[in-house]
Amino acid sequence: MTTGFGRMLRKEDQRFVRGQGTYVDDVHLRGMLHGAVLRSPHPHARILSVDTVAAEAHPKVKAVITGETLNERDLAWMPTLAGDTQAVLATDKVRFQGQEVAFVVAEDHYSARDALELIDVEYEPLPAVADARRALDDGAPLVRDDHPGRTGNHIFDWESGDAERTDRVFRDAEVTVSQDMLYPRVHPAPLETCGIVADFNRVSGKLTVWATSQAPHAHRTLYAMVAGLPEHKIRVISPDIGGGFGNKVPIYPGYLCAIVGSGHGARRPRRVQRRRAADQVPGRVLRRVHGLLRPGGGALPGDRGVHQQGAGRGGLLLLVPHHRGGLPGRADGRRARLRARPGPGRTAHAQPAPPRAVPVHLPDRLGLRLR
Amino acid sequence: MRVAVTVNGTEYARDVEPRLLLIHFLRDELGLTGSHWGCDTSNCGSCVVWLDQRPVKACTVLAAMADGRSVRTVEDLERDGRLDPVQQGFIECHGLQCGFCTPGMMMTARWLLDRNPDPAEAEIREVLSGQVCRCTGYENIVRSVRWAAEHAKDAG
Amino acid sequence: MQVPSQVEYERATSVPHALTLLGRPDHRVLAGGHSLIPMMKLRLAQPGVLVDINGLAELAYIKLDGGQLRIGALARHADLLDSAVAGDRFPIFHDAERVVADPIVRLWGTIGGSLCQADPSEDLSAVFAAVRATAVIRGQDGDREIPVREFHLGPYETVIGPGELLAEIRVPVPARGGTGSAYEKVARRVGDWSVAAAGAMLQLDKGAVRQAGIGLTAVGAEHFVAAEAEDFLRGKPATEPNFEQAAKIAAEHCHPVPDQRGPEDYKRHLVAELTTRALRRAAGRAARRAGAPA
Numbered sequence: 001m002t003t004g005f006g007r008m009l010r011k012e013d014q015r016f017v018r019g020q021g022t023y024v025d026d027v028h029l030r031g032m033l034h035g036a037v038l039r040s041p042h043p044h045a046r047i048l049s050v051d052t053v054a055a056e057a058h059p060k061v062k063a064v065i066t067g068e069t070l071n072e073r074d075l076a077w078m079p080t081l082a083g084d085t086q087a088v089l090a091t092d093k094v095r096f097q098g099q100e101v102a103f104v105v106a107e108d109h110y111s112a113r114d115a116l117e118l119i120d121v122e123y124e125p126l127p128a129v130a131d132a133r134r135a136l137d138d139g140a141p142l143v144r145d146d147h148p149g150r151t152g153n154h155i156f157d158w159e160s161g162d163a164e165r166t167d168r169v170f171r172d173a174e175v176t177v178s179q180d181m182l183y184p185r186v187h188p189a190p191l192e193t194c195g196i197v198a199d200f201n202r203v204s205g206k207l208t209v210w211a212t213s214q215a216p217h218a219h220r221t222l223y224a225m226v227a228g229l230p231e232h233k234i235r236v237i238s239p240d241i242g243g244g245f246g247n248k249v250p251i252y253p254g255y256l257c258a259i260v261g262s263g264h265g266a267r268r269p270r271r272v273q274r275r276r277a278a279d280q281v282p283g284r285v286l287r288r289v290h291g292l293l294r295p296g297g298g299a300l301p302g303d304r305g306v307h308q309q310g311a312g313r314g315g316l317l318l319l320v321p322h323h324r325g326g327l328p329g330r331a332d333g334r335r336a337r338l339r340a341r342p343g344p345g346r347t348a349h350a351q352p353a354p355p356r357a358v359p360v361h362l363p364d365r366l367g368l369r370l371r
Numbered sequence: 372m373r374v375a376v377t378v379n380g381t382e383y384a385r386d387v388e389p390r391l392l393l394i395h396f397l398r399d400e401l402g403l404t405g406s407h408w409g410c411d412t413s414n415c416g417s418c419v420v421w422l423d424q425r426p427v428k429a430c431t432v433l434a435a436m437a438d439g440r441s442v443r444t445v446e447d448l449e450r451d452g453r454l455d456p457v458q459q460g461f462i463e464c465h466g467l468q469c470g471f472c473t474p475g476m477m478m479t480a481r482w483l484l485d486r487n488p489d490p491a492e493a494e495i496r497e498v499l500s501g502q503v504c505r506c507t508g509y510e511n512i513v514r515s516v517r518w519a520a521e522h523a524k525d526a527g
Numbered sequence: 528m529q530v531p532s533q534v535e536y537e538r539a540t541s542v543p544h545a546l547t548l549l550g551r552p553d554h555r556v557l558a559g560g561h562s563l564i565p566m567m568k569l570r571l572a573q574p575g576v577l578v579d580i581n582g583l584a585e586l587a588y589i590k591l592d593g594g595q596l597r598i599g600a601l602a603r604h605a606d607l608l609d610s611a612v613a614g615d616r617f618p619i620f621h622d623a624e625r626v627v628a629d630p631i632v633r634l635w636g637t638i639g640g641s642l643c644q645a646d647p648s649e650d651l652s653a654v655f656a657a658v659r660a661t662a663v664i665r666g667q668d669g670d671r672e673i674p675v676r677e678f679h680l681g682p683y684e685t686v687i688g689p690g691e692l693l694a695e696i697r698v699p700v701p702a703r704g705g706t707g708s709a710y711e712k713v714a715r716r717v718g719d720w721s722v723a724a725a726g727a728m729l730q731l732d733k734g735a736v737r738q739a740g741i742g743l744t745a746v747g748a749e750h751f752v753a754a755e756a757e758d759f760l761r762g763k764p765a766t767e768p769n770f771e772q773a774a775k776i777a778a779e780h781c782h783p784v785p786d787q788r789g790p791e792d793y794k795r796h797l798v799a800e801l802t803t804r805a806l807r808r809a810a811g812r813a814a815r816r817a818g819a820p821a
Contacts, residue, residue: 010462016470017458019405019445023471026404110388110395110530117532117570190505191409191417191471242407242417242471243505372536389536389577390567411529413565414718419631426631431564435536436557436579479631500717501629 012240021240024195027210032197033062036112037254038102038119040094043128044141047090047101047121055104055118060111064119065103065257067091077146078226078256081218081249085146088253088260094123095143103257129153192242196255205229210237211255214244222251227259374438378403379447389435393427394418396434397444405445405474409503416502419475420444426479428501445474448481456519457481466515468506475502480516489520531567535576539583542692546667548578550690556580558601559636561628562644586639586694589613596698600639604628607638616700618812619708619726623654626710629718639693642675647682648720653742654710656751657726658698665694672697676750705731707812711801712744715788721745722788723797725753725777727805729765731813736760741773741802746794747782755780756802765810767803774802 015021052064067089070076077085090101102119106112127141134140135153143153170176196211207229213219216236224231241248374391375384378401385400397403397420406429409417418429421443422436448455457477460466467473476499483490483498490498495516496509504512537554539545548554553575557563566572580586586601589610596613607613608624627650628636641651642662655675662678664671667690675696678685687693712724724744730737739760741753756777763769783794 010465012470013462013467016467016473017445017454017461017477018449019403019474021405021470023404023407025398025408028402108399110390113530114532190469191415191503192407192469193409241469242409243469245505388533390531390534392530392564392568395530411568413561413632416631425634427635428561428631430568431561431632432635433536433557433560433564433577435538435577436560436581438538498630501631 016240023192023240023242024197024210024212025192027197027239029197029199033105033107034109034112035254035258036104036106036109036116037100037257038104038116038121040090040097040099040101040121040123042094042123042125043097043130044126044143045094045123046126047093048124049120049122050102051120051122052102054120055102055115058106058111058115058118060107061104061115062107063105064115065089065105065260067101070260075226075256075260078222078251078253081251086253088256092146093126100253100257103254103260188243188245188247190241190243190245190247194248194252194254196258198258204233206233206235207259208235208237209259210239212241212244212248213238214241214246214248218249219251219255223255223259226256372435374434376434376437376439377441379443385434387434389433391434392430393420393422393432393434393437393442394429396437397429397442400434403444403446407471407474409471414501414503415472416475416479417472419478419502421478421482424482426482443478445478448477455481456522456524457484457516460515460517460519460522461512464511464515464518466507466511472502472504472506476504476512480519483516484520484523488523490516492517529568531564532570532573534567534574536579537576538579542583542585542665542694543667545578545580545583545692546665546690548576549692550667551576552689554578556640556643556692558640559603560640561632561636562640562646580692591700594700594702596700598638598696598698600637600642600693600695602638604633604636604638604641605630608633616706617658617698617708617728619654619657619710619728619809622708622710623650623712623724623726626650626712626714626718632718638696642678642696643685643687643693645679645681645683645685646720647747648745650710650712650721650724650726650744652679653724653744653748653751654726655696655698655742657728657740657742658708659728659740660696660698662693663695663697664691666691670694676752679750701730705737705813705817707731707809707814707816708740709805709808709812711805711808713797713801720788723783723794723801725774725798725801725805727802727809729806729809729813731765731810731817734764736763736765736769739773739806741777741806743777743781743798743802745783745788746798747784748777748780753777753780753798753802760806765806765813767807770803770806770810771799773806774799777802 050066050068052066055061055064067076067087068091070089071091076088076091078088080086087099089103090099094101101121104112104115106115129135129140140153142150144150192212194212196209199208207223207227209223211219213236216238220231220234220236223234223236227234372387372389373384374387374396375382376396378397383401385396387396387400394406394408397406398408406420407417408430409415413428413431416428419426420429421427422432423440448458457480461473461477479499479502483495487494492513495513499512537548539548549556555574555577557577557579558581563572580601583601586599588597588599589602589606589612590597591612596616598607598613604624604627607620614621624633627633638651641649642655645652660675662673662675664673664687673686680686706729708726708728710724710726713722714720715722721744723746726742728740739757741756742751743753744751756773759776760769760773778795778799781798783791785791
């Protein structure tokens with residue numbers, strides 16, 4: 001690869017062209033177990049019961065973890081990078097299609113997948129809202145009723161740019177044009193899906209994690225909170241990563257399940273590698289664009305949008321004031337919560353690539369009994 | 372069931388479940404992790420290897436179907452310490468970034484060049500049209516294959 | 528995490544052996560596997576025993592034989608795309624194969640497998656309907672022949688019974704020149720299933736349509752055929768207005784379902800437009816071949 005400064009040699013190509021990269025799914029530890037995540041087919045539903053007896057009886061299954069299990073140890077919800085909370089495994093309700101409901105740990109990943117079918121979840125479907133515009137209607141189904149005092153799906157309003165000057169330009173324009181535009185939801189889709197291998201060493205009390213993470217330091221902070229370990233006892237390794245594009249910044253429940261999910265007894269690392277779900281939820285963002293012609297021509301965009309936000313995230317929004325050709329611009333919008341999967345930082349368009357399965361080690365304090 | 376497959380010139384026999392996909396036979400049974408598993412829908416091609424001299428999406432065939440046959444993976448491109456021109460081409464022309472799709476791309480490219488040593492750009496694009504790359508935008512992948520065609524005897 | 532559920536596996540060593548195995552309960556043909564295995568990974572298909580017939584080389588051929596093009600069921604899509612014997616007489620095969628799946632999948636997917644998968648969006652179902660092919664089904668008591676237009680009973684369902692195997696597809700090669708065929712497809716992206724597609728074969732005689740075959744893909748046309756459009760066109764001059772009218776009739780008589788590939792009106796629009804184009808191109812090819820030996 002040649003740059004203005006001459007040829008720059010990439011070091012990683014030498015191993016990548018030989019098929020000698022180490023991506024998370026390539027990490028193999030002795031005695032490693034494999035996890036799989038059971039996901040909700042419903043966009044909004046009460047969980048009436050989760051029956052794991054048959055799954056636990058599978059000869060290759062070591063543990064089945066549910067939201068209730070985690071709840072007993074205050075681990076069913078985790079903080080997010082946006083100052084919100086996100087369910088690790090659903091407890092009372094599922095709030096988006098594909099939400100994690102249970103986690104299986106098994107001897108191999110085929111058995112883990114088989115065991116998912118042995119978990120019997122009874123759902124009571126509830127009305128769902130998948131349109132950003134409808135999410136703010138009076139009487140729209142409330143997504144985050146776990147937030148105390150919350151009565152609607154509105155998260156926050158935002159504004160950027162110079163409102164006064166923009167309004168003046170619009171007022172003075174000969175012609176203004178207004179148009180509604182619908183953007184489909186977009187989600188980064190790196191070829192390598194999200195994954196984690198977690199290994200807890202009982203002797204040293206140290207947790208080692210290989211994760212597809214674009215933000216290993218942030219991950220470590222959260223893992224420390226969840227695992228109840230000090231940060232210096234946690235090592236997060238971001239090995240070779242098969243693309244991120246923002247997708248691998250957030251901390252997904254699958255990672256937490258892996259960290260939480262093993263049992264005590266022998267040192268058994270866990271792997272979960274997320275598979276690409278065929279059921280990515282489409283969605284739209286409405287932008288009402290006001291264009292106008294100023295005297296002498298030229299268009300000035302103003303942008304008022306209703307942005308949809310995944311059900312689990314508080315809204316990490318990158319604001320880009322519109323300043324084109326020296327003219328003032330403004331953008332504002334409202335963020336509304338939808339029945340949609342939470343996603344990484346891609347300004348209102350995102351749902352996380354569902355992690356397939358990430359083997360994770362459960363720290364001792366969880367005290368889960370494994371067969 | 373017992374499956375015996377010759378992989379990169381060596382025969383391996385393993386007891387496996389009939390449902391085991393070839394990609395997992397290679398990765399998990401044989402530890403050949405150079406071929407990757409990227410999608411659930413036979414679209415991405417990061418799993419492409421050769422089965423009996425023809426590229427195949429290894430996630431879409433069973434190991435059982437390879438019983439008694441031969442498989443070639445990316446680990447076999449380098450011979451006696453010399454990189455295949457395709458491998459060198461990808462390095463020279465920045466045909467990879469994250470490297471996840473790369474083994475599959477190279478295996479298909481190698482097959483193409485074995486059949487047509489001087490493919491036009493359109494043919495390169497056509498042959499690789501069943502494989503996905505998220506990083507490069509494909510331009511440099513095509514250049515890499517052209518480089519390999521033009522330097523068929525040079526690389527190493 | 529998409530991996531198949533448990534299954535048993537047998538490898539057929541001969542066609543009679545395959546037929547014996549397929550006569551047993553819950554035994555299913557495994558050819559290229561590029562329709563079946565993805566369905567197994569999604570656990571939409573959970574056969575008990577797979578009968579691998581990939582070793583039956585006697586079923587893999589494409590040849591001209593006594594006025595018929597004979598395609599062995601195990602011929603791969605790539606074989607059909609590469610076949611001059613097939614493509615010269617029926618350019619529709621090359622038009623279609625170029626837009627079926629992708630080059631690697633075409634190396635493994637078989638013609639027979641695609642027809643037997645009987646997906647409502649299967650391009651070859653419409654193609655073989657357009658050329659009025661016959662399916663040769665082999666059983667332990669011998670062969671039976673079914674017109675491809677009667678081969679499919681519904682989505683994912685064919686007339687093949689237990690202990691039977693699709694062995695061959697036969698396409699009558701028209702005795703004289705003046706025949707042309709073409710396939711036109713719209714898909715959301717390269718290699719995808721059709722949103723809609725149309726295949727046409729025309730036999731022209733002094734500028735009039737002696738015989739027309741129009742196959743439609745992915746729009747719920749009965750047996751993948753635009754029968755009313757064919758009836759309209761037969762005997763009429765091969766002109767653009769007649770093609771458009773036939774295409775309009777085709778669009779009115781199919782049953783497209785709105786789905787993630789598009790709404791109903793869009794699909795009907797595509798049928799009209801693509802049928803017109805397929806007829807136009809088929810007629811152009813027929814004119815160029817007029818008088819040429821078959």
